[in-house]
Amino acid sequence: xxxxxxxxxxxxxxxxxxxxxxxxxxxxxxxxxxxxxxxxxxxxxxxxxxxxxxxxxxxxxxxxxxxxxxxxxxxxxxxxxxxxxxxxxxxxxxxxxxxxxxxxxxxxxxxxxxxxxxxxxxxxxxxxxxxxxxxxxxxxxxxxxxxxxxxxxxxxxxxxxxxxxxxxxxxxxxxxxxxxxxxxxxxxxxxxxxxxxxxxxxxxxxxxxxxxxxxxxxxxxxxxxxxxxxxxxxxxxxxxxxxxxxxxxxxxxxx
Amino acid sequence: xxxxxxxxxxxxxxxxxxxxxxxxxxxxxxxxxxxxxxxxxxxxxxxxxxxxxxxxxxxxxxxxxxxxxxxxxxxxxxxxxxxxxxxxxxxxxxxxxxxxxxxxxxxxxxxxxxxxxxxxxxxxxxxxxxxxxxxxxxxxxxxxxxxxxxxxxxxxxxxxxxxxxxxxxxxxxxxxxxxxxxxxxxxxxxxxxxxxxxxxxxxxxxxxxxxxxxxxxxxxxxxxxxxxxxxxxxxxxxxxxxxxxxxxxxxxxxx
DNA sequence: CGAGCGTTTGAGATAGCTCAAGCCGGGTGG
DNA sequence: CCACCCGGCTTGAGCTATCTCAAACGCTCG
Numbered sequence: 312x313x314x315x316x317x318x319x320x321x322x323x324x325x326x327x328x329x330x331x332x333x334x335x336x337x338x339x340x341x342x343x344x345x346x347x348x349x350x351x352x353x354x355x356x357x358x359x360x361x362x363x364x365x366x367x368x369x370x371x372x373x374x375x376x377x378x379x380x381x382x383x384x385x386x387x388x389x390x391x392x393x394x395x396x397x398x399x400x401x402x403x404x405x406x407x408x409x410x411x412x413x414x415x416x417x418x419x420x421x422x423x424x425x426x427x428x429x430x431x432x433x434x435x436x437x438x439x440x441x442x443x444x445x446x447x448x449x450x451x452x453x454x455x456x457x458x459x460x461x462x463x464x465x466x467x468x469x470x471x472x473x474x475x476x477x478x479x480x481x482x483x484x485x486x487x488x489x490x491x492x493x494x495x496x497x498x499x500x501x502x503x504x505x506x507x508x509x510x511x512x513x514x515x516x517x518x519x520x521x522x523x524x525x526x527x528x529x530x531x532x533x534x535x536x537x538x539x540x541x542x543x544x545x546x547x548x549x550x551x552x553x554x555x556x557x558x559x560x561x562x563x564x565x566x
Numbered sequence: 567x568x569x570x571x572x573x574x575x576x577x578x579x580x581x582x583x584x585x586x587x588x589x590x591x592x593x594x595x596x597x598x599x600x601x602x603x604x605x606x607x608x609x610x611x612x613x614x615x616x617x618x619x620x621x622x623x624x625x626x627x628x629x630x631x632x633x634x635x636x637x638x639x640x641x642x643x644x645x646x647x648x649x650x651x652x653x654x655x656x657x658x659x660x661x662x663x664x665x666x667x668x669x670x671x672x673x674x675x676x677x678x679x680x681x682x683x684x685x686x687x688x689x690x691x692x693x694x695x696x697x698x699x700x701x702x703x704x705x706x707x708x709x710x711x712x713x714x715x716x717x718x719x720x721x722x723x724x725x726x727x728x729x730x731x732x733x734x735x736x737x738x739x740x741x742x743x744x745x746x747x748x749x750x751x752x753x754x755x756x757x758x759x760x761x762x763x764x765x766x767x768x769x770x771x772x773x774x775x776x777x778x779x780x781x782x783x784x785x786x787x788x789x790x791x792x793x794x795x796x797x798x799x800x801x802x803x804x805x806x807x808x809x810x811x812x813x814x815x816x817x818x819x820x821x
Numbered sequence: 822c823g824a825g826c827g828t829t830t831g832a833g834a835t836a837g838c839t840c841a842a843g844c845c846g847g848g849t850g851g
Numbered sequence: 852c853c854a855c856c857c858g859g860c861t862t863g864a865g866c867t868a869t870c871t872c873a874a875a876c877g878c879t880c881g
Contacts, residue, residue, distance in 0.1 A: 397727055446709065450708060463719055467726060471660055471725050510827070520870060561654075561656075563867095774838090775837075777837090778837055
């Protein structure tokens with residue numbers, strides 16, 4: 312078993328948590344999408360039961376598949392990868408959670424996926440039991456949760472499209488274009504994209520091997536669509552060409 | 567553009583609807599999953615606003631992506647494929663809706679996917695506006711919808727795993743094993759699976775070409791895991807071997 | 822300055838794509 | 852009732868994208 316096998320990817324360096332938890336502090340917290348969906352009153356109720364977690368490092372486990380699910384999480388800052396391992400032990404990154412995203416909804420009381428930090432991150436943690444009660448009392452709040460889950464479903468369907476139809480260069484382009492939407496990672500003026508992920512993470516996200524990701528980068532660079540300033544810092548030289556690459560065919564006719 | 571291009575797949579024979587709609591008739595309708603989640607009172611309310619649609623043929627359009635979304639649907643009998651077309655015009659089958667499944671939730675008032683019958687089918691049609699109001703009034707009903715959408719999300723994540731990690735023979739095995747769960751299609755005693763889908767549909771579901779699906783069937787047959795009685799009728803000769811195939815590695819080491 | 826991880830590139834093997842041709846079964850019309 | 856036709860299915864051939872194993876490179880941290 313060379314890589315990508317069960318417990319985790321390369322950095323199984325098992326650094327330990329170093330997480331600090333503190334009660335919700337209204338003053339310090341930037342507003343997030345989930346809050347924006349709620350009324351002030353609802354927000355304050357949610358804050359009353361939320362805890363803020365600060366993960367100082369990457370590759371920290373938030374929760375693991377199969378564990379009892381007591382909490383739901385929301386990203387305040389940083390990036391969390393939501394993963395699942397297939398029977399063969401290979402890891403798939405199902406989704407990347409960015410600020411404002413919600414994750415950790417239980418299935419029959421258990422987490423079905425694992426979640427780890429991809430870089431230092433700040434999260435809200437909300438006890439599921441209390442949230443559940445609150446939802447039953449407040450239909451408007453619940454419908455907001457429904458909207459979020461429906462959004463996640465559409466995102467997942469988008470991933471299905473990409474995995475089912477695109478070659479690796481197209482998937483990578485699509486991934487880069489997605490990250491360019493977030494000013495946390497993309498400096499639009501200088502056209503510089505700073506990726507928080509390793510090639511292993513990107514590979515597991517795109518359903519391919521890290522070497523293939525590296526080669527896809529090389530290919531995009533040769534075609535002058537991007538330029539690698541370093542492995543994590545990518546200059547976007549031609550976003551339109553990236554877009555039209557994604558829109559093209561998976562394979563060009565051999566004739 | 568040989569196949570799999572925009573409007574639809576081979577049978578663009580454009581047969582027209584022949585749909586019959588009738589008000590909900592309590593006596594004739596088998597209970598479906600969505601109803602099972604609801605109390606009697608809720609059920610009767612839902613029935614009051616539901617219409618039953620009967621599609622007599624396959625390849626009938628229920629709705630198309632981009633249309634205004636006025637209704638939500640639930641499958642009573644038959645199979646519906648939910649599809650989306652990529653920019654290149656290729657079709658992806660995002661999900662197959664079987665009896666009890668719900669589909670057609672709008673995104674910003676529009677359908678984001680298309681839905682077509684795969685065989686003759688009976689559906690419930692519920693006006694979204696009325697359902698929405700009902701949900702706001704009845705939190706328990708809403709939480710059931712939330713559970714359904716969360717279920718769909720997990721299904722979609724499962725598809726992501728399969729598309730991202732498995733080779734075509736594994737995907738096909740996984741597809742067959744799924745269908746074996748439904749007594750509508752699988753005769754457990756005789757071990758006969760009757761597929762409602764063409765090779766084109768299966769290919770678009772599994773993210774591959776129909777020829778490759780045919781070859782995967784040939785491979786499974788040669789390994790004595792299945793036997794094709796006809797292209798649509800498959801004898802399952804070794805379900806355990808199918809399962810362990812799915813659990814194995816995508817590609818065997820070359821050495 | 823060495824170790825370790827992550828990245829890149831190379832080489833060889835192969836699964837799956839595309840085009841093409843033949844087959845097969847069921848429905849239709851003579 | 853049979854022959855034909857058409858759509859779907861299968862198989863073949865050639866090509867290439869991607870996988871796997873290897874090896875070398877280069878940060879970064881200690």
